[in-house]
Structures are given as structure tokens and as C-alpha cells.
Amino acid sequence: MLISLSTWKHGFHPNRITYDALLAGRSALDAVELGARYCEADLTCMSVGRGGIPDASGHVTLDASIMDHEGRCGAVAFVHNYEHVASIARRVMEKTPHIMLVGEGAEQFAEEEGFTRTSLLTTKAELLYKEWAKQPDKLHVRLRRAEEGEHEYVFVSVDEDGNHTEIQRESVGLPPINESHDTIGIIGMDSEGKLAGACTTSGLAFKLHGRVGDSPIIGAGLYVDGEVAAAVATGTGELVMRACSSFHIVEMIRQGMAPEEACEVAIQRIARDKQLKDDMQVGLMVIRRDGAWASRSLRPGFQLAAASKRLGGANQLYNVTEKSISLAKEA
Numbered sequence: 280m281l282i283s284l285s286t287w288k289h290g291f292h293p294n295r296i297t298y299d300a301l302l303a304g305r306s307a308l309d310a311v312e313l314g315a316r317y318c319e320a321d322l323t324c325m326s327v328g329r330g331g332i333p334d335a336s337g338h339v340t341l342d343a344s345i346m347d348h349e350g351r352c353g354a355v356a357f358v359h360n361y362e363h364v365a366s367i368a369r370r371v372m373e374k375t376p377h378i379m380l381v382g383e384g385a386e387q388f389a390e391e392e393g394f395t396r397t398s399l400l401t402t403k404a405e406l407l408y409k410e411w412a413k414q415p416d417k418l419h420v421r422l423r424r425a426e427e428g429e430h431e432y433v434f435v436s437v438d439e440d441g442n443h444t445e446i447q448r449e450s451v452g453l454p455p456i457n458e459s460h461d462t463i464g465i466i467g468m469d470s471e472g473k474l475a476g477a478c479t480t481s482g483l484a485f486k487l488h489g490r491v492g493d494s495p496i497i498g499a500g501l502y503v504d505g506e507v508a509a510a511v512a513t514g515t516g517e518l519v520m521r522a523c524s525s526f527h528i529v530e531m532i533r534q535g536m537a538p539e540e541a542c543e544v545a546i547q548r549i550a551r552d553k554q555l556k557d558d559m560q561v562g563l564m565v566i567r568r569d570g571a572w573a574s575r576s577l578r579p580g581f582q583l584a585a586a587s588k589r590l591g592g593a594n595q596l597y598n599v600t601e602k603s604i605s606l607a608k609e610a
């Protein structure tokens with residue numbers, strides 16, 4: 280059974296690429312990697328690969344992981360100069376006895392493996408950074424919780440009493456478009472019923488230099504057990520890391536829980552996190568070994584792209600809420 284699921288609205292095109300690769304007979308591992316690569320090179324996506332939003336020191340740093348049906352996995356974190364981090368993660372998995380390489384070591388490995396070195400900072404991302412850097416304490420960037428699945432960074436000014444007011448993007452010199460953002464997580468099942476997943480991100484905007492989120496952490500941002508299920512997470516990485524959400528979902532399914540219920544229980548666990556704040560969001564998706572899939576999010580506004588043989592092969596965008604999944608307008 281062929282299935283591919285990708286996080287967020289900007290996962291629509293990567294999901295098409297992933298599903299087409301599955302249709303062409305590629306393995307789930309190849310297919311999720313191809314989808315991830317598309318997003319990493321897409322400059323309109325300011326949360327993955329080149330074009331990602333910098334950290335607090337102005338550097339773009341990338342994290343990624345990949346995992347296959349046999350439990351093989353690889354990850355890289357804090358990568359500064361290579362855009363295709365999901366592929367580097369795959370190379371770590373295939374060519375080293377290790378699972379994760381970070382920073383300079385990961386870059387040295389990428390260099391030795393022939394990956395192309397490139398600058399990750401684009402003019403647009405730099406402009407956003409400079410605007411933020413003018414008053415980092417006063418100008419907050421927060422995740423929008425919109426009804427229709429738009430999920431973007433918004434600038435917010437904070438007055439002396441702590442009141443937040445949203446600032447129009449045009450007034451800080453940014454184009455008035457909704458740029459979707461966040462990690463792209465892709466999980467897929469191929470014609471042999473094998474599962475795989477990939478997760479790739481530039482992490483939270485303006486994060487502390489050196490901060491690594493959930494995406495490259497096996498069990499947090501991504502977990503695959505070929506006999507059970509594949510799960511992936513997106514959103515505030517610290518919440519996902521504390522709950523080991525992807526592993527949590529897969530283990531509950533192993534014990535017989537339905538995918539929908541497993542997502543629900545994993546979200547409830549996150550909802551009890553003592554450091555949870557109103558502007559934090561988490562989206563979870565899972566495919567069970569028999570092809571049943573589910574998704575839940577902490578708050579409205581999460582979308583996913585899904586394509587499967589059962590759905591007639593059409594790539595469709597779904598709104599996911601804490602209660603239900605409904606078909607959204609196609610991107």
C-alpha cells in the first residue's frame with residue numbers, strides 16, 4: 280500500500296514528490312528523502328534548508344534525521360553550510376557505525392562525502408533577522424494560531440505592561456505574504472509495505488546559537504519501527520523532546536492502541552507539560568504498518584498533506600485539530 284504524509288501546507292509539494300517516487304517503485308526511504316530534499320532547496324520555505332530563519336547570532340543552522348523499516352537511523356544537527364541535511368543524515372546511517380553527527384564534525388563528514396558546501400542565509404532571511412535583532416527583547420516573533428491552517432511567524436511588540444500587539448509585516452519591510460514555516464516531517468509506506476521517515480528543519484527562529492530541537496532526535500521528532508508504525512512530530516521541539524512523542528506513539532500502537540487514539544494520548548501528554556505556553560504548537564502524524572494513519576495537533580492550525588492509494592492517489596491537504604481531520608483547500 281502506498282502512502283505518504285507530510286507536515287504543514289508547505290509539505291504539499293514535497294508530499295507529491297514523495298508519493299510519485301513511491302508510485303515509480305522507489306523505496307519508502309528514497310521517497311521520503313526526495314521529498315525532504317525538495318523542501319530543503321525551496322527558498323520560499325523559511326524553516327527548512329537554505330533560506331531558513333537564522334538563530335539569535337544570525338547563523339542558519341540545520342537539523343535532520345532519517346529512519347527506515349529496519350530501525351536503521353541517522354541524524355545531523357547544528358549544520359551551518361550544507362542544505363541537504365536529510366541526505367547527510369542518511370549517509371551517517373549508511374556509512375558510519377554512529378547515529379548522530381553535529382556541527383563541525385557533521386560538516387567535515389559531509390565534505391568527505393562530496394556534499395556541496397553552500398551559504399544557507401538568504402537576503403530575505405537576513406532582512407528578517409536584522410529587523411528582529413534591532414530589538415530582540417521587545418520584538419517577539421511568535422507562531423500564529425490561525426483557524427484556517429496558516430501558520431506563520433508574526434512580529435509582536437511588547438509594551439511596558441507586557442501587552443502584546445501584532446505588527447503589520449509591511450511596516451517592518453517584509454512582504455505581506457503568509458510564509459508557512461516549521462519542520463517538514465515526511466513518513467511513507469512503499470509497495471513492499473516498508474515504512475520510513477525523514478525530518479528536516481532550521482529549527483525555531485532566533486533560537487539560541489547551538490540550540491538543537493526534536494527533529495534530529497530519534498524518538499522525539501521521528502521514530503520508525505517497520506513492524507509497528509512510523510511517526511513524526513513538528514512544532515515546539517522542547518515539548519516534543521520532553522515527551523519523546525514519536526516513540527511514545529509507536530509504542531502505544533505496539534501495545535494495540537489505534538493510531539488515532541495513540542496520537543490523542545501523545546498530545547494529551549504534551550498538553551500536561553508544565554512549561555507549555557499559549558503560542559506553542561505541536562503536530563503529530565503516524566502511519567501504522569497496515570496503512571491506517573492518523574494525525575493530531577495540540578491546537579487548531581496544523582495541516583498535513585496526504586496521498587495514498589486508498590485515497591485514489593490524489594495529494595490532499597487536511598486541516599488537523601485536536602478533534603478531527605478535515606479536507607482543506609488544495610494548495
Ligand code: ASP
Pocket residue numbers: 326460461462480481482483491492493494512513514515516517
Ligand atoms: N520542531 C522544530 C524544532 O523545535 C521546529 C518546528 O517544527 O517548527 O526545532
